[in-house]
Amino acid sequence: MNGGEVARFVVSFLEQTGCRIIERSPSHVVVKLSPEADRALTNRPFYWSFVDRTGAEPETMTFAWHFEPPGTPASSAPGASAPAASSSASAGSAGTVPASSPAALSGPAVPGYSFASDAAGTGIAAAIAGTTALPLPGGRVLTEYLHFGSARLHQIFDYVRQRGRNVLLFAEPPRGARSADPFSRAYTAWLGVNFKVAFECDMKREDLYSWGISLATGVIDENFGERLKACKLTARLSPEIRLLMSTLKPRKGMARLEAHLERKLRRGDFSWAVEAEERRREELERVSHYYRQLIGRADSEEQRRTLEERLKDREAEIDRQFRPRMTVTVINCGIFHFPGID
Template sequence: MVMSAKQVQQYVLRYLDTTNCHIIEKSPGHVIVKLSPQADRELTNRPYYWGYVDRTGVEPETMKFCFIFDRNKMSDLPPDPPPGPGMNAFRLLKEDVPYGSRRLDQFFQAAKTGGSYVHLFEQPTSEQKSIPASTPYEPWLGLNIKIEFACDMKREELHSLGISMITGEIAEQFCDDMLTRKMTPRLPANVHVTRGSMTLSRAKNMLEQYVEKKLKSYDDTWAVEARDRLKDEIARIDSYYEVLLKTDDEEQKKTVEDQYANRTQELTWQYDPRIRVSVINCGIFHIRAHDMQ
């Protein structure tokens, strides 16, 4: 899937909340935030500044950003302050964060490096709290997956999948569902966790099989066309090097052969279609049993 502006915003807000950033203002189209030290280190590429902070122990001054997800839905923003000495940390930096942007990819990488695994419990509702009996929670393994279709062109899809470790039921848009729930890293009172009937390894394998089956159903026209372009390019360099390889100079011939092999290898890498599947992050989510309808 391609993430909508709303899904991008939900993902970014979850990252900002997880890294304890201070949300100053938000609307359906944007968020103004003062980064936490952790987020500033991961997003701003200021190694020299943070090296200075680490050496001297001074209180860090983190940066403020306005991340824009949908300009049609955002409220009016305050104007930038006039430039002046020492204003970098206080200036409000505005950035559009659409799907496919460098900044969103940076959020993905930060989440993958610093928060690639979570273990969360759904917070009880007020109705649950009023019931004397303990509420059973069902464990789900959730994976956010990136699928890259690469040749001389590139396309990416993001998929969020969850699998019940009791029933084996698989749900798509799993992250979207989790974002609608209030979660906590601590086991809530009056709740008990149901033991899963399958191992993490088995659950992971089932999701891998699900993705593999899904990919087999895709239209492979893009791959066929990429291989045709590769054949055309190989034929073109074959005709070029065919003449050069007829030389009687053995040293020159060896040089041409090496050039031909390298060029063929480069073209194969550039045009040969391939699919890469990688896990961005994952987690175990304990939610109310039979509540994924």
């Protein structure tokens, strides 16, 4: 993922979790986290336990996330300004935070991060590109550089993966006047599933299948992933649409998709498995020939038993490595409502 892809993903995450975006540019975003995002990202269990027990108004943390390394044209674009931050951000040093502040409850400072204060009088852009900016009310901003492989981005990935395994979404109805067709707003449910098929031996290949099945008609769409990309989805049910009854339950739809995938895989090319089995047998013969010679020349019964145990361990290791196998896993799934009956 490049900086632009990371930025789009992070901004989408912030919007979906209800965070307040204070400032945004192609290369950075300044955001005040929502309680949901703060609980997921800041590792402050004691603070949130205190809030839950006392009912106090939560004070969430504010971050400045940069998607391009300092010094690049994107990060030093003219006119880019942001809330107050410590000038030590570009050097990756951590400032001090008052012990009474919520940020102080998040644990020890991490190298590469910095807390800002009102007294600094400089902006995040000043720390990155040498410009000045107005201070942010509240004054404390944690500055981080998000890139593919960074700990914070993987933290967001993990949260999205856990919370996004099952979704319920609706295709947004077209804007404009109501259609004369009374059935134009009738929506039917689809079960969409992302399957991952792993072909494993001493080598490995993974195929992804994004399929969907209509819970109204039972029709299976093998290009369901492209259909999802082509429409805008929302978690809100519009009052203009009505949902038609489904004839299939999601469990039954999943069973049909699994059966369809199994039939497709059975029709596939298994030459890779035949070749892997041949390599497995050759390796077993080679190892067996080597150890049998050593066992025949063993000086004692104890040495012979030791060599036989090593041979069994080596054969088991070869079997695990070379034996061909296929593994099917479900990455995520969801119920999607689309207009019409397909």
